[in-house]
Amino acid sequence: MPLLDVQGVHSGYGGMEVLHGVSVTLEPGELVTVIGPNGAGKSTLLKTIFGLLSPGQGRVTLAGAEVTGLPPHRIVRLGMCYVPQVDNVFPSLTVQENLEMGAFILRGGIEDRLSRVYQLFPALKSRRRQRVGKMSGGERQMVAMGRALMLDPKVLLLDEPTAALAPNLVEQVFQSILAIRESGVAILMVEQNARQSLAISNRGYVLVDGRNRHQGTGVELLADEEIGRLFLGG
Amino acid sequence: MWERLPQLFVYGLVSGSVITLGAIGLSLTYSILRFSNFAHGDLMTSGAYLGLAFLALFSPLLPGRFGPLSFGPALIPALACAMAANAALAIGVDRLVFKRLRRAKAVLLLMASVGVAFVLRNLILFSAGPDPLYFSHRIQRALRIGGVRVKADQLFILGTALLFVLLLHLLLRYTKTGKAMRAMADNPELAQVTGIDTERVVAWTWGVGASLAALGGILSGIENKLVTPELGWQTLLPLFAAVVLGGIGSPYGAMVGGMAIGLAEEVSTAFISTAYKPAVAFGLLVLMLLLRPQGLFGRR
Numbered sequence: 205m206p207l208l209d210v211q212g213v214h215s216g217y218g219g220m221e222v223l224h225g226v227s228v229t230l231e232p233g234e235l236v237t238v239i240g241p242n243g244a245g246k247s248t249l250l251k252t253i254f255g256l257l258s259p260g261q262g263r264v265t266l267a268g269a270e271v272t273g274l275p276p277h278r279i280v281r282l283g284m285c286y287v288p289q290v291d292n293v294f295p296s297l298t299v300q301e302n303l304e305m306g307a308f309i310l311r312g313g314i315e316d317r318l319s320r321v322y323q324l325f326p327a328l329k330s331r332r333r334q335r336v337g338k339m340s341g342g343e344r345q346m347v348a349m350g351r352a353l354m355l356d357p358k359v360l361l362l363d364e365p366t367a368a369l370a371p372n373l374v375e376q377v378f379q380s381i382l383a384i385r386e387s388g389v390a391i392l393m394v395e396q397n398a399r400q401s402l403a404i405s406n407r408g409y410v411l412v413d414g415r416n417r418h419q420g421t422g423v424e425l426l427a428d429e430e431i432g433r434l435f436l437g438g
Numbered sequence: 439m440w441e442r443l444p445q446l447f448v449y450g451l452v453s454g455s456v457i458t459l460g461a462i463g464l465s466l467t468y469s470i471l472r473f474s475n476f477a478h479g480d481l482m483t484s485g486a487y488l489g490l491a492f493l494a495l496f497s498p499l500l501p502g503r504f505g506p507l508s509f510g511p512a513l514i515p516a517l518a519c520a521m522a523a524n525a526a527l528a529i530g531v532d533r534l535v536f537k538r539l540r541r542a543k544a545v546l547l548l549m550a551s552v553g554v555a556f557v558l559r560n561l562i563l564f565s566a567g568p569d570p571l572y573f574s575h576r577i578q579r580a581l582r583i584g585g586v587r588v589k590a591d592q593l594f595i596l597g598t599a600l601l602f603v604l605l606l607h608l609l610l611r612y613t614k615t616g617k618a619m620r621a622m623a624d625n626p627e628l629a630q631v632t633g634i635d636t637e638r639v640v641a642w643t644w645g646v647g648a649s650l651a652a653l654g655g656i657l658s659g660i661e662n663k664l665v666t667p668e669l670g671w672q673t674l675l676p677l678f679a680a681v682v683l684g685g686i687g688s689p690y691g692a693m694v695g696g697m698a699i700g701l702a703e704e705v706s707t708a709f710i711s712t713a714y715k716p717a718v719a720f721g722l723l724v725l726m727l728l729l730r731p732q733g734l735f736g737r738r
Contacts, residue, residue: 254631256631291627294621297617301620305618
């Protein structure tokens with residue numbers, strides 16, 4: 205049984221349907237990337253899984269429990285956290301305060317969790333009293349992922365974690381994502397940097413016009429001629 | 439006219455204290471609920487009347503006066519009870535009115551708050567009557583400190599305001615609830631996605647804002663000896679001027695803005711008629727919106 209199972213999900217905004225029956229699975233410890241052209245519904249898929257949008261049809265289960273249409277604050281408690289693509293930090297709060305907010309629903313000490321996040325992102329530890337609003341895009345992305353890891357989730361959803369980052373930072377963020385997977389968290393990520401993200405992923409899905417087009421291991425998808433031509437820039 | 443300035447400065451600090459306590463709540467509701475609450479002035483009025491009611495209740499139990507002050511030990515429990523009751527009132531109003539409009543446009547919430555303001559004021563008018571009610575009839579001797587006359591009550595008002603501003607600072611900076619309030623002011627969607635109990639934060643926001651409003655209303659009653667049902671409505675303009683001056687949505691800005699408006703209003707009376715006090719606040723409001731719409735401490 206997959207850890208996260210998305211079956212035939214239809215979803216969208218208001219009256220406009222964006223996803224026309226998308227299915228995705230995620231096994232424990234896996235890193236899975238969803239790629240596809242703009243408007244394919246990648247972000248919509250993550251928002252639907254996380255309960256920010258409720259699907260018209262289809263089911264989402266997390267570790268066997270149905271979470272379809274549950275609001276985000278309930279889903280967070282079931283062990284799935286989400287990092288939005290933009291506005292994913294609290295700019296006027298310090299690094300440490302951002303992380304503390306990630307653990308808001310917990311009562312009691314969070315020292316262990318803080319030190320684990322600082323272990324994953326050592327760069328943040330020395331800057332923990334700094335306001336996040338004054339930090340660079342790459343550092344913000346680390347704060348955002350660190351915040352989502354404070355609850356020690358089983359599943360982490362990442363919406364284009366490298367969007368709008370300088371190339372050297374993209375590499376750094378992918379390294380962090382690999383480190384998160386090593387720590388045992390399963391990751392479902394949506395990406396524009398298709399080539400780099402597939403290279404580090406166990407499996408990938410290609411989404412086109414709100415439907416599954418291809419799927420396979422990262423290596424298979426990278427080697428596929430049609431995918432190479434359409435999505436990986438030749 | 440210049441020799442009056444130190445004296446007016448003292449009056450300015452006192453009226454600035456009252457404005458600050460009101461402006462903080464207005465700023466908090468703006469930053470967390472994203473609308474201008476026109477009923478906030480009337481929450482000061484309700485707080486002042488609740489203060490009078492509790493004062494009447496506690497005075498027979500705790501008679502007497504503190505030295506040169508116009509009030510006695512009964513004021514302490516009366517303040518605490520009035521602040522708590524006003525907080526409960528605001529949270530109740532939120533449940534009844536604003537909660538249903540959580541996803542509505544800001545202008546709708548604003549109109550609803552104007553409605554709440556009318557209802558609150560008229561409820562007070564209906565239950566307490568239109569005539570002023572007196573906090574104290576006693577004439578106070580002013581102390582002389584270096585050529586400036588200061589009443590003991592005024593020192594109490596300034597000290598109390600500073601104490602509660604400090605408490606608010608500690609709340610916002612060091613408690614989980616305070617940090618969540620700042621997080622929600624930053625980004626309400628992310629706060630929700632993070633699992634922050636946003637409704638609890640909203641309740642705290644109303645509670646803190648309304649209890650400080652009650653404190654401001656009562657302190658204004660002590661300074662002026664009396665309250666009328668129009669207290670809050672008349673204070674609303676300086677409140678908004680203070681919030682805009684400090685930067686909309688910044689509680690720290692509201693503290694500085696409140697003091698600045700109080701000082702400007704009082705000091706202006708050295709040069710122009712007292713009747714123009716509201717015009718001074720309004721002038722500063724317009725000037726700030728033209729020159730630096732984000733305010734002194736505002737972002738963007």
